[in-house]
Amino acid sequence: MAAAAFFYLFAGICIASAFMVIAGRNPVTSVLFLILAFFNAAGLFVLIGAEFLAMMLVVVYVGAVAVLFLFVVMMIDVDFAELKAGFLQYLPVGALVAIVFLIELVMVVGTLFADPASLQVAAGAVADAPAAGVTNTQAIGQVLYTQYLFAFQAAGFVLLVAMVGAIVLTLRHKPNVKRQDIAEQVARSHKTVIELKKVPSRQGV
Amino acid sequence: METLLTVLLILGKSLLLLVALLVFIAYILLADRKIWAAVQLRRGPNVVGPYGLFQSFADLLKFVFKEPTIPDSSNKFLFLLAPLITCVLAMASWAVIPVADGWAIADINVGVLYILAISSLGVYGIIIGGWASNSKYPFLSALRSAAQMVSYEVSIGFVIVTVLLCAGSLNLNEIVRAQQDHGLATSLGLPWLTFLNWYWLPLFPMLVIFFISALAETNRPPFDLAEAESELVAGFMVEYGSTPYLLFMLGEYVSIMVMCAMTSILFLGGWTSPIGIPPFTWVPGVVWFTIKVSLVFFMFAMTKAFVPRYRYDQLMRLGWKVFLPISLVMVIAVAFVLKLTGWAQAG
Numbered sequence: 357m358a359a360a361a362f363f364y365l366f367a368g369i370c371i372a373s374a375f376m377v378i379a380g381r382n383p384v385t386s387v388l389f390l391i392l393a394f395f396n397a398a399g400l401f402v403l404i405g406a407e408f409l410a411m412m413l414v415v416v417y418v419g420a421v422a423v424l425f426l427f428v429v430m431m432i433d434v435d436f437a438e439l440k441a442g443f444l445q446y447l448p449v450g451a452l453v454a455i456v457f458l459i460e461l462v463m464v465v466g467t468l469f470a471d472p473a474s475l476q477v478a479a480g481a482v483a484d485a486p487a488a489g490v491t492n493t494q495a496i497g498q499v500l501y502t503q504y505l506f507a508f509q510a511a512g513f514v515l516l517v518a519m520v521g522a523i524v525l526t527l528r529h530k531p532n533v534k535r536q537d538i539a540e541q542v543a544r545s546h547k548t549v550i551e552l553k554k555v556p557s558r559q560g561v
Numbered sequence: 562m563e564t565l566l567t568v569l570l571i572l573g574k575s576l577l578l579l580v581a582l583l584v585f586i587a588y589i590l591l592a593d594r595k596i597w598a599a600v601q602l603r604r605g606p607n608v609v610g611p612y613g614l615f616q617s618f619a620d621l622l623k624f625v626f627k628e629p630t631i632p633d634s635s636n637k638f639l640f641l642l643a644p645l646i647t648c649v650l651a652m653a654s655w656a657v658i659p660v661a662d663g664w665a666i667a668d669i670n671v672g673v674l675y676i677l678a679i680s681s682l683g684v685y686g687i688i689i690g691g692w693a694s695n696s697k698y699p700f701l702s703a704l705r706s707a708a709q710m711v712s713y714e715v716s717i718g719f720v721i722v723t724v725l726l727c728a729g730s731l732n733l734n735e736i737v738r739a740q741q742d743h744g745l746a747t748s749l750g751l752p753w754l755t756f757l758n759w760y761w762l763p764l765f766p767m768l769v770i771f772f773i774s775a776l777a778e779t780n781r782p783p784f785d786l787a788e789a790e791s792e793l794v795a796g797f798m799v800e801y802g803s804t805p806y807l808l809f810m811l812g813e814y815v816s817i818m819v820m821c822a823m824t825s826i827l828f829l830g831g832w833t834s835p836i837g838i839p840p841f842t843w844v845p846g847v848v849w850f851t852i853k854v855s856l857v858f859f860m861f862a863m864t865k866a867f868v869p870r871y872r873y874d875q876l877m878r879l880g881w882k883v884f885l886p887i888s889l890v891m892v893i894a895v896a897f898v899l900k901l902t903g904w905a906q907a908g
Contacts, residue, residue: 419677
């Protein structure tokens, strides 16, 4: 009873805030509603007992990804009249994507109603349910690092390549900029830095 | 009926914890100022009440009775939401912190992750506050401190991972219990010297990194760039006054307390007594916990008193080029040591 009430609460807020993301006029409020949607999705994860996923969703998406979104959105100056101007032009493409999504969703939900067993078979083929007494952190770790090790490492590699790419794109060494080299500063000693000169009288250096 | 009773019980516990926490913070604030003053050979607040003991309450009344000003060009809803976010999130962390054996409002399996998640949300209060003020200095400073918090969260995460590897659990209670049985004291054959078993000894470099990152994460000096007076007036809170400002300050101190509590849980054995023989074991766990938290806070206050402020590029360098590689290497090293020696706890 309580679980159902919480489900409808989280799901309702999630859908409403997802709607507000696309309906909002100000991009910053859109991002804030996106965060609210993430947060409620995490709540839904907790309700089905996947607390590790819920926390990861909050740490990664809300704590890191959405912060970057917010940064970008706050820094750039978006002119909304200009964005709205091309709205009708892109409508057919958007409508096509929406229709494809709708058809897929109808098919998934349709199969669920027509033959509830089919989805369970599909789920069972992927991984066995964790044994009792195993926390879901351990359960995820056990499949991730054994059965899906290569997929996991490939994902890590893709991220590494993306990271290297981002650094290569932005890193440039300007020639005439003085930079602080802390190791060099620490390594200085009075012998290399101070030069004592005996200045002969009346002659200067 | 039973559900209602549980809800009421949780409400009662939360209220008790919050009141105790807020009173503790009132005195922690005073202690902060007193310690700072003592280092600088001043007296500190000493007028309100004996030895200035009621200073924080006087400050509270002062803030509450001031007139709140909301800038005309600000986004009013977000402007008022930001301090609430900061304060509420900081307090939400306390839901999982065990103040004595099993005394946590929610003793959940993923307690550590919950704390990480909540503290990574703390940055929103700052960004939203800085942006909603619609003013240059708050905005710049909000960006600064958001970048700062995001940077240091990474190394805090890795430090926590090393502790988790040793403890074999994400539950904060289990982490404290795991520190009692194994370690130097046990291998010396003196199991009652519990404090030698705690993780501060084997993971000492991690304790140092965690402490410094905690200073940066909570915007404490020497990393209080968000409110560098000489550059940014008063940081993201320039436009705030009265109760909203009070909420920001309160949230900041509550999250400092969370960090002190985390340091004592992860490295200093949480609620357990430092020496595992009678007169010490009779003392209730909550007392030991409070003592440890206060000691860690003393270090926070001393650091504030005698370390000059970092420059922004130095702060970023320290986070990304020093702490991140060290903690990453330590995670791998600790994992190897645990695996090769078989010290890993079956979790």
